[in-house]
Amino acid sequence: MNAEPVAEPSHGVGPWPGGPGEWPDDPRLDPDLLAHGDTRNVVDAYRYWRMDAIVADLDTRRHPFHVAIENWQHDMNIGSIVRSANAFLAAEVHIIGKRRWNRRGAMVTDRYQHVRHHEDVATFTAWARDAGIPVVAVDNLPGAVPVDRAELPERCVLLFGQEGPGLSAEALAAASGTVEITQYGSTRSINASAAAAVVMYEWCRRWA
Template sequence: MPHGAPEVGVGPWEGPWPEGEQYDARLLAEGDRRNVVDRYRYWTVEAIVADLDLRRHDFHVAIENWQHDFNIGTVVRTANAFLAAEVHIVGNRRWNRRGAMVTDRYQHVRHHATVEDLAAYLHERDVVLHGIDNLPGSQPLEAATVPRRVCFLFGQEGPGLSDGAREACDGTFSIAQFGSTRSINASAAAAIAMHAWVRAYADLGGGGAWRG
């Protein structure tokens, strides 16, 4: 930037402080430089999560984490943007949070040791498990009817869905590609799948969508 980096957020609250349990006294006094929409300026993390929980969508997203996939943080950030019900990490519990840009604080993230554990958890809640991978026999996502209660599962960058994941899925779906590469980035694929759900079910006219 020619004049330095742009200042993020807002400074200390000017004038009498607002009343309400949602407000964080430290943020009111020092300013709120977090990456949150204006609706949540000066709110505590707990208050933000509670408000989001009133409006969360019915889709989930899951990603396998056998090799400490660096895409997981970006998937979490996108899931927060589209207001996913939950994000599920299958395999290794530890994952690189840098790409999440702190959005994991506002998103419910669950860990499952195996894909079978994930499938059991979802089926108990009447959520179907759809794998997203360009596999032989996968149905085109673009032509599919996305279920309202669904979890999109993604494999590791490179190898894609594991054999166990393919067996546990209720169906697998592919994303149309037209270039020379065999696959697209896992976090990009996750964004496409989540947006397919948004196009089908999200309330785009009620004022709940934030567009800047």
């Protein structure tokens, strides 16, 4: 009786053809993924790679901009911002305030993205000052410069606030400048994670 054919995964790739003796001799590859297939949400170049090998390779190419989020509540946007930071290859994501955050929106990308926690704005500001990295606040406030016309340093921290209230006065005071996204409709603001993606893309358009 013939064996049932192995179904191909709906996404990703199936097991590597052949047995262990026929697998590629590459220490970056994960034997378990080679044996059972790789359905992770990674680009094809990283298929079958071990997670630590992917992070190590990303570390050789990360961009010099950072992303910071003032975490007043367990905002679901934080996970989406982490996901975008991974997509645009940010150096690090900084969570300011509550250590806990909703990881669902990150879609596992927080495993590949460096995330650092700061207890409060003062601690974050001290880190940025010691690192010599200017902080650029993103908020649609009077005096904010449209991001497409603003100075956006190659090495910087893009600082985002919570959906709704935006950045605190203390966080704004820590920034060297404030940028906004030009809007054309009736709503006062756009989703925080969408805004973060727009600004990260603008940075990459100039510097990547």
